[in-house]
Every structure is written in C-alpha cells, then in structure tokens.
Amino acid sequence: MDEEKPVKITISGKITYIENVTVNQAAQIMAFIDTPISTAAPIQMQPRQGRQQLIDGPSTRVTGNPREALDSSGAKTNPEKIVAFALYIAQEDLDKDAFTAEDIRPLFRRAREPVPKNFTRDLDAAIRSGWVAEGEVSGEYYVTDKASRVLDETFDGIRGTKKSSERPRTNGTKKPRKSESGSTIPEAFSEIESITSSIDGVIDYHRVAKKTDKYLWAIYKAKTLGIQSLAAKEIVWLTDQLGEAIVSSDLNGNYKQNFKHGYVNKTLQDKKARITPDGEAHLKSLETK
Helix, strand or coil, X not given: CCCCCCEEEEEECCCEEEEEECHHHHHHHHHHHHCCCCCCCCCCCCCCCCCCCCECCCCCCCCCCHHHHXXXXXXXXXXXXXHHHHHHHHHHCCCCCCECHHHHHXXXXXXXXXXXXXHHHHHHHHHHCCCEEECCCXXXXXXXXXXXCHHHHCHHHCCCCCCCCCCCCXXXXXXXXXXXXXXXXXXXXXXXXXXXXXXCCECCHXXXXXXXXXXXXXXXXXXXXXXXXXXXXXXXXXXXXXXXXXXXXXXXXXHHHHHHCCCEEECCCCCCEEECHHHHHHHHHHHHC
C-alpha cells in the first residue's frame, strides 16, 4: 500500500473530527485511541508539504451550502462573503489546500448573490483586513486564523465596526461619488471603474450618426456592463460620459422611435428602458450600412 496516499478518517463523539491523512498518520491515531490516557503520548502530525493550507486556524462550523455559510457568518460586504465562501470550500473539499477567484465566483450565484463587479478590489480588501493571505502559488489564497471562526462567531467580532452609541460627525448622508467631468455618478454605475465608447461587434459611439441609434447604443452599453435597464437621468449621464450627451428633452422622442421598431421596451416595475434582441441586431448591422 502507498503510505503517502491520503485516507479519510472520521472520529465521532461529543465532537466530530474528519480529516484526510496518510496511512502512517491514521495508524498513529488508532494507536493513540487504543492507548490508556495515562500513558498516551502526543501525536506528532506532519504538516502537508507544498501549498499553503486553505484555512490557517481551527476548524469551523459545518455548513450545508453557500447560502448557509453567508447566514452563519453574518457576512454583509463582498470581502466578507468571499471569506465565508472560502470557508465553505474548505469544508466541501478536505484535500483542497487553497482557493482561487474562480472557485469563489460561482458560489455567489449559488447563494443567489450578485457576483462582484470588481472582484479583485474586494479580494484585496479582505487581504488588507487580515482575513485572507496569498498562498505560495500565484493566484491562490487561504483564510487566516483571524477569520477562520466566523462561521461560528460571525464577523461582528472582527469587522471593527463603531459602537452603536457613536454618531458620525456628518449629517449621516453619504457624499455622492463624482465622475471626472464633475457630474454625480448614478448609483447603477457606482461600482464601474471606467466606461469606454466601444462595444465588441458594434461601431464606436462617436461613429453612430443618428441620435436614435446613439440612444439605443447607450442602453446596450449599459447592458454589457451588467446594467439591464436605464432610467432617463442615467441615459443622460451615460451619453455625456461617452462624449455626446442626449438631453432630457430628446429622450422621449428617441424612445418612441426605437420602440416603434421593436428595439426597446420598458420594465413594468420601474419603467426603465431596456434593449431588445432586435435592438442589438440593429446596432450590429450599422457597420455594414
């Protein structure tokens, strides 16, 4: 038998211990269990060689799915959710020594959470907080001892929030973020770092001749950025960022012309404009006209 081949060992009692160990380590554990307590010597378990362990600390509460991991940890921000998902991965695969960004992203969808638009920034925030550290292999990470117990104890004890008795020195309103032009960035675009005037497979915004097509182009651009529909003020702001603004007084006419051709429609709940498949096809055909 290959003595280095890992085997899974489970010990149950008041606590449950599950681990993948080598054959030699399993033999040591069984010998320890059979030895009277008064004569038993401590077991010297050899650490795994190679990559850094996914969790650098004690075991955590067992969770059944990514959603339960979020609920157990009390994760609120994207960096906290990344940590909770990493701990869930550690429970699912005991052989996994580290996690990557690609391991985490699908878990947001499984937990019915929006995937971060700037995952790298959120992962960096988790590293700066001391919850995650880089592994020995580029692109791999592990959860530090500081955050390894959040499934049991939640993030309340480590996120460093202010006491409820403390009041901010401002009036409590968040100052809106502004773009380079000085205009206030709509909330829908607040997580987007930069906006270009190009879309794959479509002519650039500045080459579009008709205002009705520029209106349509802007809505399609938003869709490629993960924003499925736009309010009037969001269209005005976006077209201004693209270099040629469509003023508010022209929006209704542009919408009606595009709606007439089946290129756009509006959401029932908030009446925001969204592009249709025919509208996308129309934009893609402009290159050949």
